Amino acid sequence: xxxxxxLYQQVILEHNKKPRNFGRLEPCTHHAEGHNxxxxxxxxxxxxxxxxxxxxxxxxxxxxxxxxxxxxxMTQAVKGRPVAEAEAMAEQFRGMVRGELDPATQAPxxxxxxxxxxxxxxxxxxxxxxxxWATLHAALKxxxxxxxx
Amino acid sequence: xxTTLQPxxxxxxxxxxxxxxxxxxxxxxxxxxxxxxxxxxxxVIERMSKYERDEHTNVHRGxxxxxxxxxDRYEEAxxxxxxxxxxxxxxxxVWTRGTTESLNxxxxxxxxxxxxxxxxxxxxxxxxxxxxxxxxxxxxxKGATIKVxxxxxxxxxxxxxxxxxxxxxxxxxxxxxxxxxxxTINPVKAIVAKAHAKGVPVVVDGAQAxxxxxxxxxxxxxxxxxxxxxxxxxPTGIGVLYxxxxxxxxxxxxxxxxxxxxxxxxxxxxxxxxPAKFEAGTxxxxxxxxxxxAIDYVRxxxxxxxxxxxxxxxxxxxxxxxxxxxxxxxxxAQEKASVLSFVVDGIHPHDLGSILDSEGVVVRAGxxxxxxxxxxxxxxxxxxxxxxYFNTRxxxxxxxxxxxxxxxxxK
Ligand SMILES: Cc1ncc(COP(=O)(O)O)c(C=O)c1O
Numbered sequence: 001x002x003x004x005x006x007l008y009q010q011v012i013l014e015h016n017k018k019p020r021n022f023g024r025l026e027p028c029t030h031h032a033e034g035h036n037x038x039x040x041x042x043x044x045x046x047x048x049x050x051x052x053x054x055x056x057x058x059x060x061x062x063x064x065x066x067x068x069x070x071x072x073x074m075t076q077a078v079k080g081r082p083v084a085e086a087e088a089m090a091e092q093f094r095g096m097v098r099g100e101l102d103p104a105t106q107a108p109x110x111x112x113x114x115x116x117x118x119x120x121x122x123x124x125x126x127x128x129x130x131x132x133w134a135t136l137h138a139a140l141k142x143x144x145x146x147x148x149x
Numbered sequence: 150x151x152t153t154l155q156p157x158x159x160x161x162x163x164x165x166x167x168x169x170x171x172x173x174x175x176x177x178x179x180x181x182x183x184x185x186x187x188x189x190x191x192x193v194i195e196r197m198s199k200y201e202r203d204e205h206t207n208v209h210r211g212x213x214x215x216x217x218x219x220x221d222r223y224e225e226a227x228x229x230x231x232x233x234x235x236x237x238x239x240x241x242x243v244w245t246r247g248t249t250e251s252l253n254x255x256x257x258x259x260x261x262x263x264x265x266x267x268x269x270x271x272x273x274x275x276x277x278x279x280x281x282x283x284x285x286x287x288x289x290x291k292g293a294t295i296k297v298x299x300x301x302x303x304x305x306x307x308x309x310x311x312x313x314x315x316x317x318x319x320x321x322x323x324x325x326x327x328x329x330x331x332x333t334i335n336p337v338k339a340i341v342a343k344a345h346a347k348g349v350p351v352v353v354d355g356a357q358a359x360x361x362x363x364x365x366x367x368x369x370x371x372x373x374x375x376x377x378x379x380x381x382x383x384p385t386g387i388g389v390l391y392x393x394x395x396x397x398x399x400x401x402x403x404x405x406x407x408x409x410x411x412x413x414x415x416x417x418x419x420x421x422x423x424p425a426k427f428e429a430g431t432x433x434x435x436x437x438x439x440x441x442x443a444i445d446y447v448r449x450x451x452x453x454x455x456x457x458x459x460x461x462x463x464x465x466x467x468x469x470x471x472x473x474x475x476x477x478x479x480x481x482a483q484e485k486a487s488v489l490s491f492v493v494d495g496i497h498p499h500d501l502g503s504i505l506d507s508e509g510v511v512v513r514a515g516x517x518x519x520x521x522x523x524x525x526x527x528x529x530x531x532x533x534x535x536x537x538y539f540n541t542r543x544x545x546x547x548x549x550x551x552x553x554x555x556x557x558x559x560k
Binding site for chain 2: 013041062064065124
């Protein structure tokens with residue numbers, strides 16, 4: 001297993017401290033709540049989707065640094081993107097943190113989000129990193145809740 | 150009268166625990182997680198493996214010498230539990246899978262007998278889910294209500310509230326002996342006396358108490374007392390329910406099957422007396438024998454010496470963690486066992502747990518199956534270190550420096 005301190009890099013720590021797009025969009029077109037029952041992480045995600053594009057997105061909630069930084073970086077990554085692309089990113093992100101695909105060659109959409117690849121070596125934390133993406137997926141599908149269980 | 154206790158020879162004890170010499174993430178393992186599960190000494194592991202190699206069969210089955218031997222070993226283990234708890238009779242010792250199953254047994258059998266619609270079940274605010282959920286299930290089934298004994302900010306039950314909380318509708322009380330989150334040692338004897346004065350039986354969850362202090366069920370006058378083998382240096386899959394014989398005799402069986410019956414016909418089945426009545430099917434025999442060996446091991450060390458050693462570690466850890474800025478200890482009861490929960494400003498317990506893990510320090514980060522306690526102290530989770538008789542002050546030093554490293558990283 002690699003050193004988890006490699007995962008707790010400055011970018012992640014900084015996003016944890018100062019999360020971007022933090023808050024709630026009102027009105028919004030899509031909304032979902034994410035829960036990680038094991039950890040107690042909670043996430044409230046609101047989106048404005050128009051013409052198949054994620055025009056705006058915000059999150060609020062509480063969780064560990066991996067969860068909060070993942071949510072913060074996710075909102076930055078999907079804002080202004082077509083919904084289909086946001087969904088594809090969610091797929092790639094999930095594959096990466098589960099160690100199912102190689103971020104160097106198989107995750108072209110992830111860019112900066114490859115920061116989270118170290119999570120695959122911390123199986124107990126995979127759910128924390130994935131929660132924001134699972135919540136995004138739920139919101140886009142019109143489901144009210146996402147759970148990592 | 151004060152007697153000086155001979156301190157434990159911790160270095161010699163450590164050699165009995167193979168896991169303590171392995172490494173974790175390239176560092177020596179520092180096991181501060183005995184509240185999750187205690188480590189087993191080789192004496193226990195070898196006793197169980199001897200059973201599996203040379204003695205394995207079933208118990209209470211037929212006339213074979215082998216089965217008789219296994220039955221004898223298994224019943225000897227029950228007698229060891231009886232002596233360990235100072236119960237009046239081995240018939241008061243029921244084998245279960247663990248504390249959880251013991252408490253479910255009480256709720257499902259005894260609870261169903263005594264709780265009726267409109268009745269009240271009284272639980273303490275610091276119960277583990279294992280002593281909450283079975284009662285909620287029963288309350289829902291029966292149309293009963295659950296009431297809660299509150300605690301103060303130090304994590305001590307507010308005993309004055311009992312006079313009001315125990316009403317003529319109270320049928321049973323569930324009480325944890327030692328809180329797995331706060332370390333609080335509840336004054337069980339005094340609470341039981343108050344409950345009994347109003348005719349209320351008390352079900353004590355002793356999962357975290359038996360590893361740390363000598364328990365005498367007759368002195369406590371507990372009606373039921375539950376614990377798990379794996380938190381007492383024994384194996385998983387075996388646990389104990391002590392119950393006063395009069396209760397056990399009055400209670401209906403819980404699960405049906407082999408071993409618990411006297412005779413079966415299509416017309417009428419009759420049951421064995423307690424404890425067999427509650428032990429349907431083939432039990433975890435190696436587990437029971439292993440738990441007996443674990444009891445031998447901790448008794449040979451001496452529970453008073455174990456308590457003194459652990460208390461020293463708790464005091465030492467408290468003294469060294471407390472001055473850390475932003476660190477808060479949850480649970481500051483006067484009477485406290487060696488369970489230490491804390492939170493650090495700006496660091497989620499799960500992040501702290503992962504960082505400690507990378508330093509080889511094994512602790513628990515989470516809600517500890519006690520979500521109402523988390524809610525009471527308004528934290529999502531805590532990081533918890535728990536100290537056993539094989540831990541050392543040097544290990545506490547490593548914990549403290551790992552916490553400081555995490556704080557530095559998150560600055
Ligand atoms: C206070 C308390 N009660 C009950 C339990 C449940 O024990 P088991 O999981 O062994 O049944 C635990 C274990 O975490 C505990 O700490």
